[in-house]
Amino acid sequence: xxxxxxxxxILYSSCDDDCVLEAMEYAIPFSQMLDCDGVTDDxxxxxxxxxxxxxxxxxxxxSGDQTYxxxxxxxxxxxxxYKSSDITIVTDAYSKQYELNISYKQKSIDNVIAFTDxxxxxxxxxMLDDASISKVIDIWNEMSTVSAEFENNQIxxxxxxxxxxxxxxxxxxxxxxxxxxxxxxTHPYSGKGENIKCSASMYVAGxxxxxxxxxxxxxxxLKLSATVYxxxxxxxxxxxxxxxxKPRSQDKSAALSIYYADAGESLWNIAREYxxxxxxxxxxxxxxxxxVENRGMLLIPM
Numbered sequence: 571x572x573x574x575x576x577x578x579x580i581l582y583s584s585c586d587d588d589c590v591l592e593a594m595e596y597a598i599p600f601s602q603m604l605d606c607d608g609v610t611d612d613x614x615x616x617x618x619x620x621x622x623x624x625x626x627x628x629x630x631x632x633s634g635d636q637t638y639x640x641x642x643x644x645x646x647x648x649x650x651x652y653k654s655s656d657i658t659i660v661t662d663a664y665s666k667q668y669e670l671n672i673s674y675k676q677k678s679i680d681n682v683i684a685f686t687d688x689x690x691x692x693x694x695x696x697m698l699d700d701a702s703i704s705k706v707i708d709i710w711n712e713m714s715t716v717s718a719e720f721e722n723n724q725i726x727x728x729x730x731x732x733x734x735x736x737x738x739x740x741x742x743x744x745x746x747x748x749x750x751x752x753x754x755x756t757h758p759y760s761g762k763g764e765n766i767k768c769s770a771s772m773y774v775a776g777x778x779x780x781x782x783x784x785x786x787x788x789x790x791x792l793k794l795s796a797t798v799y800x801x802x803x804x805x806x807x808x809x810x811x812x813x814x815x816k817p818r819s820q821d822k823s824a825a826l827s828i829y830y831a832d833a834g835e836s837l838w839n840i841a842r843e844y845x846x847x848x849x850x851x852x853x854x855x856x857x858x859x860x861x862v863e864n865r866g867m868l869l870i871p872m
Contacts, residue, residue, distance in 0.1 A: 572617055573601040576643050577776075580626060581708050581736070591736070591744070593708045598641070604649050613651040616685050616797060618771060622646045652682040660807045664842040669816040673809040680799045683761050686725065688794040689775075690755045696733060697785040701745060705738040706781065711774040711790070718770035718796045720759065725768055727755040727794055733777065735786065753792070761798060769797040820845045820872065826854070827870040831862040844870045 576598045583591050609615065623644035630637055663670060716729030730752045739745050775791040827844060837860055841848045850871045851857065
């Protein structure tokens with residue numbers, strides 16, 4: 571279930587006011603159930619909304635005395651759900667009989683750690699060198715960019731917005747101009763993980779202003795969000811073929827070999843070296859894990 575509000579701003583002129591431009595704002599609440607196959611209570615999810623279309627028409631009521639705007643807005647919802655799961659990745663292979671031809675490929679896996687939401691207030695002065703403003707009709711944002719990176723236990727946002735201004739000059743003539751405004755914002759984050767990356771998004775919730783002698787002081791309310799994930803890279807096997815012209819030599823002179831292992835050694839590496847299997851080493855030495863727990867002697871079945 572998603573709930574929210576669509577903020578509508580309409581720039582209009584009334585015939586009764588000698589076509590003076592005015593701005594009107596209105597909030598339309600909405601709620602919607604989204605059908606998402608496979609989503610469960612233990613999922614992490616992230617929803618992003620965007621406006622993909624809007625129609626506004628001027629209408630009158632049945633009596634003809636009241637005029638109103640009939641507005642229809644199309645909202646696009648992008649819902650992404652993430653769930654922790656175990657996957658098997660084949661990173662190594664060997665044969666007890668033949669040498670293998672192995673093809674590898676580098677793969678990256680993104681593990682979503684958290685979602686963050688932040689609010690920031692951006693203040694800037696828009697200077698006008700060759701004009702003065704008597705009235706601001708409307709001010710809005712049409713384009714914004716943002717990126718984020720993790721460094722020193724914090725998420726650093728960096729981006730810019732454009733402030734679009736429709737105003738009247740000293741002669742009460744309409745003028746229009748745009749200014750790009752840069753911003754930076756820091757969010758403390760103490761999450762753990764290897765090779766942490768961030769994917770950021772942002773929207774401008776509102777812009778207020780104050781007319782000064784040299785231009786306009788602007789204050790923009792920014793809503794920032796980031797998906798924090800750790801990126802792991804693996805070299806995985808994509809294809810394996812046995813070279814039957816290159817048989818592996820096995821020592822058949824004894825049923826067992828003695829190997830002195832260090833603590834932490836991989837049983838897989840030992841088994842590959844002696845052309846045997848990990849399970850055979852486990853059974854012979856009464857081992858349970860995949861690594862040698864204590865330094866000592868192992869009996870290797872041949």
